[in-house]
Structure formats: C-alpha cells, structure tokens
Amino acid sequence: MDFLSYFINGLGLGSVYAIIALGYTMVYGIAKMLNFAHGDVIMVGAYVAFFAVNSFHLPLIPSTLLSVLICAILGVVVEGLAYRPLRSASSLSVLITAIGVSYFLQNAAQLLWSSAPKVFPSVFPSGGIALGDSTVSYLTIITIAVCVLVMACLTAFINKTSTGRAMRACSEDKGAAALMGINVNRIISITFAIGSGLAAVAAILLSATYPSISPTLGAMPGIKAFTAAVFGGIGSIPGAFLGGLLLGVIEIFAKAYLSTQLSDAIVFAVLIVVLLIKPSGLLGKVRREKV
Amino acid sequence: MEEKHKPVLEVKELGIDFGGLTAVNDFSMQIFDKEIVGLIGPNGAGKTTVFNMLTKVYKPSRGSIFFLGEDTAGKSVVEMSHAGIARTFQNIRLFNQLSVLDNVKTGFHDRVKYSNLSAVFRTPSFRKKEREIEEGSLELLKIFRLDTEAENLAKNLPYGAQRRLEIARALATDPKLLLLDEPAAGMNPQETEELMDMIRLTRDHFGIAILLIEHDMKLVMGICERITVLNYGMMLSEGTPDEIQADPQVIKAYLGE
Numbered sequence: 001m002d003f004l005s006y007f008i009n010g011l012g013l014g015s016v017y018a019i020i021a022l023g024y025t026m027v028y029g030i031a032k033m034l035n036f037a038h039g040d041v042i043m044v045g046a047y048v049a050f051f052a053v054n055s056f057h058l059p060l061i062p063s064t065l066l067s068v069l070i071c072a073i074l075g076v077v078v079e080g081l082a083y084r085p086l087r088s089a090s091s092l093s094v095l096i097t098a099i100g101v102s103y104f105l106q107n108a109a110q111l112l113w114s115s116a117p118k119v120f121p122s123v124f125p126s127g128g129i130a131l132g133d134s135t136v137s138y139l140t141i142i143t144i145a146v147c148v149l150v151m152a153c154l155t156a157f158i159n160k161t162s163t164g165r166a167m168r169a170c171s172e173d174k175g176a177a178a179l180m181g182i183n184v185n186r187i188i189s190i191t192f193a194i195g196s197g198l199a200a201v202a203a204i205l206l207s208a209t210y211p212s213i214s215p216t217l218g219a220m221p222g223i224k225a226f227t228a229a230v231f232g233g234i235g236s237i238p239g240a241f242l243g244g245l246l247l248g249v250i251e252i253f254a255k256a257y258l259s260t261q262l263s264d265a266i267v268f269a270v271l272i273v274v275l276l277i278k279p280s281g282l283l284g285k286v287r288r289e290k291v
Numbered sequence: 292m293e294e295k296h297k298p299v300l301e302v303k304e305l306g307i308d309f310g311g312l313t314a315v316n317d318f319s320m321q322i323f324d325k326e327i328v329g330l331i332g333p334n335g336a337g338k339t340t341v342f343n344m345l346t347k348v349y350k351p352s353r354g355s356i357f358f359l360g361e362d363t364a365g366k367s368v369v370e371m372s373h374a375g376i377a378r379t380f381q382n383i384r385l386f387n388q389l390s391v392l393d394n395v396k397t398g399f400h401d402r403v404k405y406s407n408l409s410a411v412f413r414t415p416s417f418r419k420k421e422r423e424i425e426e427g428s429l430e431l432l433k434i435f436r437l438d439t440e441a442e443n444l445a446k447n448l449p450y451g452a453q454r455r456l457e458i459a460r461a462l463a464t465d466p467k468l469l470l471l472d473e474p475a476a477g478m479n480p481q482e483t484e485e486l487m488d489m490i491r492l493t494r495d496h497f498g499i500a501i502l503l504i505e506h507d508m509k510l511v512m513g514i515c516e517r518i519t520v521l522n523y524g525m526m527l528s529e530g531t532p533d534e535i536q537a538d539p540q541v542i543k544a545y546l547g548e
Contacts, residue, residue: 153411157407157410160421161407161410161417161421162399162400162403162410162421162424165389165397165400166400168388168389169386169400172386172387172388172389175348176380176386177386178368178372179348179377179378180377180397180398180463181369181372181373181400181401181402182369182397182401183369183401184369190407285388
C-alpha cells in the first residue's frame with residue numbers, strides 16, 4: 001500500500017503547488033506578465049496567519065480569512081504601484097520589476113519579523129487514516145479537498161459570472177475589451193486579488209506541513225508552482241491544476257523510489273522533457289506569432 | 292418644441308499627427324439621430340484613424356468631439372463606451388475562445404452589474420441579473436440570426452457570421468452611435484445584400500445613429516443618407532449619395548485624372 005500512500009501524499013503536495021500555480025497562470029493569462037513576487041506573497045500570508053493564531057489567538061478559519069484578505073490587498077497594491085505604470089513597457093522591464101518586488105518583500109519581512117525562523121502553530125487536527133502499514137494525514141486530505149474546492153469555485157467564477165467573462169475577454173484582446181466598456185485595469189486588479197488570496201490559502205496549508213516559517217519561505221514553492229504552471233501550459237487554469245498535481249506526485253515518487261537529494265533535479269528534468277515535446281505545456285494553447 | 296435639432300455627434304476641426312506626419316487634419320462632421328452616414332475614401336485616407344479618435348483609442352492632436360452635446364475631451368476608451376459609442380473592426384476582433392453567447396454577454400459587463408460577492412454566494416440578485424444578461428444577449432443573437440450558434444466558439448463561425456456577431460456584441464453595450472468599420476469586407480454580393488437589410492434594421496430597431504466605413508459603393512450608396520469623403524486625411528466632399536456620385540473631385544480622387 002506504500003504506492004497508494006505515496007500517490008496521495010503526492011496529490012497533497014501537488015494541491016499546494018496547484019493553488020499557487022493558479023495565481024501565476026491567471027496573472028499571466030490576463031496581464032501577460034510573470035509575477036515573480038507571487039512566491040513572496042505566500043510568505044506574507046504565512047506570517048499573517050502566524051500572528052493571527054499566535055498573537056491574536058484567532059481560530060483557523062478567521063485566521064485564514066484575514067490572511068486571504070491581507071494578501072489580496074497586497075496583490076492589488078503591488079500591481080497598482082509597481083506593475084500598472086509599466087503596462088505599456090516591454091515585458092522584460094516588468095519581469096525585472098517583479099524580481100525587485102520579490103526582494104523588497106523578502107527584505108521588508110526580515111526587517112519586520114527578523115530572519116530567524118518561527119514555528120507555525122499546529123492548527124489542523126493531527127493524526128490520519130491508516131492505509132495498510134502507512135498513514136495519510138488528515139492535513140493531506142484537507143489540502144486535496146481545499147484544492148478541488150478552490151478549482152471548482154474558480155472555474156465557476158470564470159465561466160459563469162460577468163467578471164469572469166470580462167477576464168476571459170481581457171486575456172484575449174484588451175483593446176477590444178476596453179471598447180466593449182470593460183475597465184481593463186479593474187479586471188487586472190481583481191485577478192491579482194484572487195491570485196494573491198489563493199497564495200494565502202496555499203501559505204497556510206504549506207506552513208502546516210512544513211511548520212518553520214522564514215522570510216524566504218516563498219522562494220522554493222514559488223519556483224515549483226511556476227514550473228507547474230508552465231508544465232500544464234501557462235495561462236490555462238485547468239493546466240495549472242493538472243501541472244501542480246503531476247509535479248507533486250512526480251516529486252514524491254522521485255523522493256520515495258529514486259533519490260531524496262535528486263528529487264528536485266528529477267522534477268525539473270521531467271519539465272524539460274515535456275517542454276521539448278510540447279513547448280506550450282500540457283494544456284497550453286499553441287499561439288502562432290502574427291507576422 | 293426644440294428650436295434646433297441637436298446632433299448625436301459633432302466633430303469640429305479634428306486632427307492628429309503621428310510624429311511629423313499629419314494623418315487627419317481639419318475634419319468636421321455632424322451625425323444626427325437615427326442617421327446612417329458613410330465615411331469613404333481611398334485606402335490610407337485616414338478613415339479608421341477617425342474611428343480610433345472617436346473611440347479615444349488615439350488622442351486627437353487638435354479639434355474637439357462633442358457626443359450627445361457633451362465635450363469628450365479627456366475621456367478614456369472605456370468612458371466613451373459607457374457614453375454610448377460602440378464599434379466593430381476592419382479585421383474582426385472577436386473574443387475567439389469565448390462562445391458566441393459569451394461574446395455578446397461581455398457587452399453587458401458595464402450595463403448590468405452585480406457585486407462579485409453576490410456571485411460567489413449566488414444570491415437572488417445575481418441570478419436575476421445573469422438571467423437579464425442571458426435574455427438580452429439571446430435576443431440580440433436572434434436578431435442577427437446567430438441564436439442557433441450560441442454555444443459555439445466564436446472562432447468556429449463562418450466569416451459572414453463573425454461580422455454579424457461583432458455588430459451584435461457592439462450593440463450589447465447599448466450605444467447611441469454605432470461605428471462600423473468595413474462591415475461588408477470579404478462578403479459576397481448576396482451576403483452584402485443581407486447586411487444592408489441588417490444595418491437598416493439595426494437603425495430602426497435600436498433607434499441609433501450609424502457611421503460606417505465601406506469600400507463597397509453599392510452598399511454605401513444604397514443605405515447611407517449622407518456621405519463624407521476623406522482623401523489624404525482631409526475632407527474632400529460631403530453630401531447625399533447623389534451629390535457625392537456627381538462630384539468631380541470625388542471621381543478624380545477615386546479614378547485618378
């Protein structure tokens with residue numbers, strides 16, 4: 001039964017990647033930029049939840065909501081101050097700015113909360129379900145359930161609501177969308193709010209799994225989730241979901257059956273192979289450059 | 292009663308420069324309620340540039356645009372859409388990955404509003420507003436004979452149907468003035484004939500003014516009540532179809548010496 005428990009643990013890890021990857025892919029799909037500061041929003045989300053639980057003694061749900069709210073505001077503020085003025089600049093300038101924002105957030109966190117790691121309180125029920133001689137923790141099951149719920153809500157929002165339609169319209173042709181009366185800047189703000197809010201959800205699930213939080217905690221999951229988004233086809237929401245889950249499963253299997261040290265290398269090697277065969281990612285759309 | 296019939300659109304001495312190049316200069320026109328006006332001229336005369344200024348995609352360098360009696364200086368593209376100017380494009384710009392129905396629904400984005408929170412909780416107000424959008428969109432699709440294609444992706448429509456969908460989508464924003472940029476481009480004579488009926492129907496059914504750019508002279512002379520001719524960014528002539536057809540300057544611009 002080891003195989004099954006590895007698989008479920010892989011899905012758990014992959015669910016966290018998927019939730020983070022949704023933020024990357026939505027922002028890329030609509031604002032056409034890679035928001036490399038996304039990983040650091042996870043870090044802020046983790047700290048907010050940490051203080052909400054430890055200092056204000058809030059229960060899990062209100063702490064999560066507070067963290068989501070603050071990250072959503074952070075996302076909108078970052079977009080408004082750092083990215084919006086560069087809307088018509090080259091994508092390279094925006095990319096460099098995003099890296100700058102990333103370092104700014106990390107250093108601000110060090111200044112505010114020191115670089116010494118803090119121990120995230122255990123907020124989820126401990127224990128788990130026995131599967132033969134191994135167990136799958138409740139946290140893993142909760143993580144997978146949250147990811148599926150997030151994915152379902154997001155898909156419904158994108159497909160069934162006026163704002164969702166406007167997002168899809170902006171993703172295709174911002175000029176035409178504006179001429180239809182859609183306020184493109186507002187849609188981009190909403191996209192950042194949703195992506196950053198999801199980062200806070202991921203932050204709490206991640207910190208519950210790896211309870212040591214520090215100002216650089218967002219870097220690695222950020223890169224992995226970005227990889228997952230590219231893997232699934234950046235800009236595609238189902239792609240981010242699929243890419244995240246696959247990446248998590250591959251990582252856990254690599255750790256279990258091949259090598260713990262080389263697991264990250266194996267994950268990225270798989271990415272390279274996929275991109276060689278299908279450059280637009282698993283579910284990505286082939287976009288021909290117009291000449 | 293009013294002593295004077297107020298124009299829907301009044302353009303005064305409009306001009307725009309790109310770098311050192313003057314693309315349009317000293318362009319003036321008026322469009323009245325429920326009028327169909329044609330904007331014609333040889334390729335590169337600046338017709339689409341005029342559309343881009345009217346919708347504020349380009350900021351005019353000189354002159355003014357009054358829409359429904361209000362100066363539009365400083366307004367953005369979105370504000371012009373809200374004010375009531377809608378357009379179609381010379382090279383069709385539909386949202387290809389969206390369904391035919393969703394394309395039209397985007398036009399309602401700023402007309403029928405509900406909060407995102409009410410959407411998340413699927414409140415009765417959300418359901419009611421979404422139903423309103425759905426019904427309005429289906430009605431438009433029916434008028435343009437696209438209702439059977441509602442669930443198809445826009446990119447899979449045949450060419451003529453894509454042109455009709457663009458008009459339907461523009462009308463979804465509830466405009467007072469509709470700008471059509473070469474609506475008959477690429478259509479066969481029979482499709483053009485149908486399009487002419489559709490443009491007249493649009494004007495009558497929605498009670499709006501229409502300004503159209505077109506190279507198909509049969510269409511222009513057939514449905515436009517007045518025509519403005521543009522050549523090298525300057526106004527060459529203005530008048531009824533009969534006057535324009537008889538104007539030696541226009542004939543010269545089109546046929547050469």
